[in-house]
Amino acid sequence: MSQWKKITIRVMRYVTLLLIVGFVALLLIYTSGSNRPFEKVEKSVEASLDKENMKRQDGTALKRNFGLNAADYDGVMYYSSEFSISSEEVLLIKAKSETQTAEISSAIEERIKTRMNDFEGYAPESVQLLEDAKKSVRGKYVFFAAAPGAEKYLEIFNNSL
Amino acid sequence: MLFSSITFLFMFLPIVMAVYYLVPNGAKNIVLLLASLFFYAWGEPVYVVLMILSIVLNYFCGRDIEANADNPKKAKLSLVFALTANILILGFFKYYGFLLDTVNSFLTTDIPYRVLPLPIGISFYTFQAISYVIDIYRKDAKPQKNILYFALYISMFPQLIAGPIVRYADIEEQLKMRKVTLRKLGQGSMYFIIGLAKKVIIANSTGAVFEEVAAMSTGSLSVLTAWVGVFSYAFQIYFDFSGYSDMAIGLGKMFGFEFKKNFDHPYVSKSATEFWRRWHISLGTWFREYVYIPLGGNRCSVSRNIFNLMVVWTLTGMWHGAAWNFVAWGVYYGVILVMEKYVWGASVEQLPKPVQHIYAGAVILVGWVFFFSPSLGYALRYLWAMIGGGSGIADAQGAFLLFTHWLLFVIAAVGSTAYGRKLLNNAVRFSANRTVRMTVGAVLYIGIFFLSVAFLVTDTFNPFLYFRF
Numbered sequence: 294m295s296q297w298k299k300i301t302i303r304v305m306r307y308v309t310l311l312l313i314v315g316f317v318a319l320l321l322i323y324t325s326g327s328n329r330p331f332e333k334v335e336k337s338v339e340a341s342l343d344k345e346n347m348k349r350q351d352g353t354a355l356k357r358n359f360g361l362n363a364a365d366y367d368g369v370m371y372y373s374s375e376f377s378i379s380s381e382e383v384l385l386i387k388a389k390s391e392t393q394t395a396e397i398s399s400a401i402e403e404r405i406k407t408r409m410n411d412f413e414g415y416a417p418e419s420v421q422l423l424e425d426a427k428k429s430v431r432g433k434y435v436f437f438a439a440a441p442g443a444e445k446y447l448e449i450f451n452n453s454l
Numbered sequence: 455m456l457f458s459s460i461t462f463l464f465m466f467l468p469i470v471m472a473v474y475y476l477v478p479n480g481a482k483n484i485v486l487l488l489a490s491l492f493f494y495a496w497g498e499p500v501y502v503v504l505m506i507l508s509i510v511l512n513y514f515c516g517r518d519i520e521a522n523a524d525n526p527k528k529a530k531l532s533l534v535f536a537l538t539a540n541i542l543i544l545g546f547f548k549y550y551g552f553l554l555d556t557v558n559s560f561l562t563t564d565i566p567y568r569v570l571p572l573p574i575g576i577s578f579y580t581f582q583a584i585s586y587v588i589d590i591y592r593k594d595a596k597p598q599k600n601i602l603y604f605a606l607y608i609s610m611f612p613q614l615i616a617g618p619i620v621r622y623a624d625i626e627e628q629l630k631m632r633k634v635t636l637r638k639l640g641q642g643s644m645y646f647i648i649g650l651a652k653k654v655i656i657a658n659s660t661g662a663v664f665e666e667v668a669a670m671s672t673g674s675l676s677v678l679t680a681w682v683g684v685f686s687y688a689f690q691i692y693f694d695f696s697g698y699s700d701m702a703i704g705l706g707k708m709f710g711f712e713f714k715k716n717f718d719h720p721y722v723s724k725s726a727t728e729f730w731r732r733w734h735i736s737l738g739t740w741f742r743e744y745v746y747i748p749l750g751g752n753r754c755s756v757s758r759n760i761f762n763l764m765v766v767w768t769l770t771g772m773w774h775g776a777a778w779n780f781v782a783w784g785v786y787y788g789v790i791l792v793m794e795k796y797v798w799g800a801s802v803e804q805l806p807k808p809v810q811h812i813y814a815g816a817v818i819l820v821g822w823v824f825f826f827s828p829s830l831g832y833a834l835r836y837l838w839a840m841i842g843g844g845s846g847i848a849d850a851q852g853a854f855l856l857f858t859h860w861l862l863f864v865i866a867a868v869g870s871t872a873y874g875r876k877l878l879n880n881a882v883r884f885s886a887n888r889t890v891r892m893t894v895g896a897v898l899y900i901g902i903f904f905l906s907v908a909f910l911v912t913d914t915f916n917p918f919l920y921f922r923f
Contacts, residue, residue: 310511320570327566
């Protein structure tokens with residue numbers, strides 16, 4: 294093997310390792326969760342919510358609307374509209390394990406689908422909220438917002454981690 | 455994507471098989487590689503990049519070790535670089551959170567940190583990559599010049615996410631040339647169907663029983679319920695993992711590969727030592743080849759051998775997960791294996807065989823308690839319940855679970871032994887007539903397949919335990 298080829302191979306190892314480090318750094322910045330307690334994240338998100346049209350719901354509502362048991366998770370914060378013609382809602386869950394985040398994610402997708410069918414044809418504003426809804430899975434945290442301020446809520450959620 | 459999913463069974467697999475069998479031999483590896491990357495990206499659209507980078511890194515590491523083969527010192531440095539990089543990547547994703555949690559808990563600090571989900575299969579493909587660079591360093595294998603073939607070795611979807619851990623030296627020739635025949639396709643399909651049935655019918659059903667027991671507090675468990683729970687888990691994890699391994703081996707055969715078996719009826723063992731020769735064989739082989747023997751194996755003093763065994767078993771425990779219960783599980787087996795080797799192994803061998811089976815069964819079941827427990831405290835409380843420290847000897851819950859699932863337990867117990875497959879083979883071979891045998895075999899296996907699919911469609915409980923490792 295020529296010296297030139299040997300050097301290329303050696304350099305490629307370092308380049309690839311650097312790429313891996315860079316990739317992990319990007320993941321940490323944009324997709325990671327955190328070990329922050331649920332109460333702290335909840336407090337930040339809850340403080341930012343426009344609660345004029347939304348009311349905090351209990352585990353029964355979570356079960357009814359998403360099919361999820363609040364007791365299965367480390368923490369749940371669920372706000373939804375008091376009016377049946379509005380699709381406005383914000384959900385924050387800290388799962389006990391990362392495997393639970395997939396089931397929460399599916400439940401949210403299912404909820405969006407159902408609500409779209411419910412509002413299709415007679416409540417275009419609610420349909421628009423669902424189309425613009427924000428969902429994010431960061432580590433054990435799952436965040437979902439279908440609300441006029443969804444973008445802002447998501448940003449606050451990301452910053453609170 | 456799970457093997458035991460409708461998407462895999464009726465979309466992914468048929469399409470990949472059709473394309474694979476239609477393209478010329480020279481293109482088969484490319485088809486399989488693309489299918490494998492798609493398979494992984496389906497579940498891990500982000501981490502597929504990490505796997506590709508890991509492939510490229512290890513490819514160049516292998517080439518670098520080869521380039522320095524004439525200079526042992528440089529070759530060793532190159533190997534150390536490869537091992538360090540692989541261990542750091544695995545360690546970061548798997549143990550970094552655990553490490554900081556431990557520090558926070560011991561020092562009562564609150565060091566904040568960012569967490570990333572564990573990439574599926576990282577423990578398996580990293581171990582394969584490590585086996586590759588070590589095999590090249592030892593000159594047990596030649597470095598793969600074709601990066602696409604090497605990528606296929608690391609990412610091959612049948613064994614990518616849950617093993618078996620295939621040593622590069624074992625598969626080197628097959629990557630270049632292998633026979634793809636209809637006979638192998640048939641054999642592979644049979645393996646796959648049996649694996650699917652083990653997973654979907656037995657593991658999921660026993661898993662559902664275990665979930666019921668696990669949902670109860672340890673203080674409310676009677677002896678009967680606790681034992682029903684631990685037996686259910688033992689069957690779940692065996693049929694889950696060995697089922698997945700059978701599916702992987704079967705898929706490998708369908709694509710012309712031969713993977714070594716990963717399980718050999720571990721529950722018929724008469725000691726913990728024998729159990730570990732029969733359970734997750736590819737992992738045991740990996741640790742023996744790449745950790746135990748390099749540490750000195752058993753060709754050393756007794757104290758050094760005990761040290762080697764404890765290192766290997768602590769690492770084996772940690773490989774299964776970043777939690778103290780896995781460390782305890784590994785140390786537990788380390789101690790038992792040391793004891794069997796140096797203290798009571800010979801005495802156990804003198805006991806009547808049924809007693810040896812009971813001894814091994816007890817050791818294995820206690821081990822599973824450490825394994826499934828979310829914490830060490832829970833494990834100890836569960837063990838306490840198993841000997842009567844919970845809620846009495848028997849209760850309605852335990853009796854209900856036992857009487858409503860006794861047939862499942864009988865099938866699982868028979869299926870855990872060689873008799874299970876023997877019964878199936880006898881059913882197929884009852885006639886001397888070849889046509890009758892083939893017809894019966896086809897009907898039987900197709901029947902098992904559709905029964906498994908029926909379970910898949912109707913059952914919502916379809917976890918896979920070894921994904922988290």
